[in-house]
Amino acid sequence: MKRELGHKIYQLCSTSLSHPARKQRGGIPYDETHFITNFYPLKSHILLEERIEGYTQLRVIDTNSTTSLKPNSHLVKFPEPIFTVRAFPSPMKYNSTEIFYELTSFTTPKSYYSYDIILEALNSSKPWTLVAPNNAPISLVYRKNLFKKDGSNPLHLYGYGNYGLSFNPKFSSSIISLLDRGFVYAIAHVRGGSAMGVQWYKTEGKLLKKKNTFRDFSNAARHLVAKNYTSPGKLSVEGASAGGLLVGAAINLNPGLFNAAIMKVPYVDIINAMRDPTVSLTIDEYTELGDPNTKEVFDYIMSYSPYENLPKSGQGLPHLYIGYGFNDPRVEYWAPVKYVARLRATLARSLTAYTKHILQYIDMGRATPAPRGDIVCSGKLPKSVPS
DSSP: OEEEETTTEEEEEEOOSSOTTSOOEEEEOOOTTEEEEEEEEOSSEEEEEEEETTEEEEEEEETTTOSOSSTTEEEOOOSSSSOEEEEOOTTOOTTOSEEEEEEEOSSSOOEEEEEETTSOOOOOOOSOSEEOTTSOEEEEEOOTTTOOOSSOSOEEEEOOOOTTOOOOOOOOHHHHHHHHTTOEEEEEOOBTBOTTOTHHHHTTSSGGGTHHHHHHHHHHHHHHHHTTSOOGGGEEEEEETHHHHHHHHHHHHSTTTOSEEEEESOOOOHHHHHTOTTSTTHHHHHHHHOOTTSHHHHHHHHTTOTTTTOOTTOTTOOEEEEEEETTOSSSOTHHHHHHHHHHHHHHHTSTTTTSSOEEEEEESSSSSSSOTTSOOOOSOOOSSOOO
């Protein structure tokens, strides 16, 4: 069985089937660098799904010879340096030494493999090609023949960082389309997700620590510019739903850093939404962002809410695509409508009025304007944009 130790890690332990309420015995010693997400017991082995330094791995433990992770366990070796893997348990049999798993990456569609756990394999490769100064991993992919590393490549950065969810590298035809046009594609694994363990979310990425999410994303973007993967005039960002909150906050924190931003069903008018208990999921958000009916939480949310913190002069705002659904029960349409109206009013007061395009799209049928990943930034927006 798996038990949580505080807010940091999980430990694999054992107990009596006849008396499960008795004190559990710690079976597999563990540390903070190994975050167990799932496990599958076999007759002579245990298959662990885990994260090490933020990325997914499969570990095989020989239970016949030891309960220690070190001499009698091994990581399954994979053919790519950046990947997402998970066990595929349905074909596995308890008495077998064969396991099955699903593998995908930025450039490989979902593929399925079998693996003989008796044949040990060690993987010494590192999946993250870059780590931001705050130790938030960044997944990167690009075409080698089109990448220059002089700041001239356009780069599209995706982020989410909420509810403990981790966005892993996976195959997408939209990403391949960007790569073929010289883009670098990146995912910033910021606090608020669980890429680096439970504490990455529970103690460092929610409630009165929520600003860490926005700082991590900002640091990742600046780090990519500093390392010449792109430049401010070539950098676009994207987030959906609570990821729209991340992008909106990052825009306000970093005037002039982003050239374009995509915000899908963005959660941008937080205070007004969370003070209305009739809005879907409002009460649930109290465990994520806090209860704004208390002064401390109210002031803290007001200090980062995208709607309330737009730059007064409009200077440094990027081109924006904002899409949402009229029938969305979670992010109701009036919030992005208000946000767009304030954006346009802000730009109208600027000396550079209307040099930035704000493209607003509302789907009158579906709850969301498009599934995540359907719309990508090409680095070029139309010269005239309808209201």
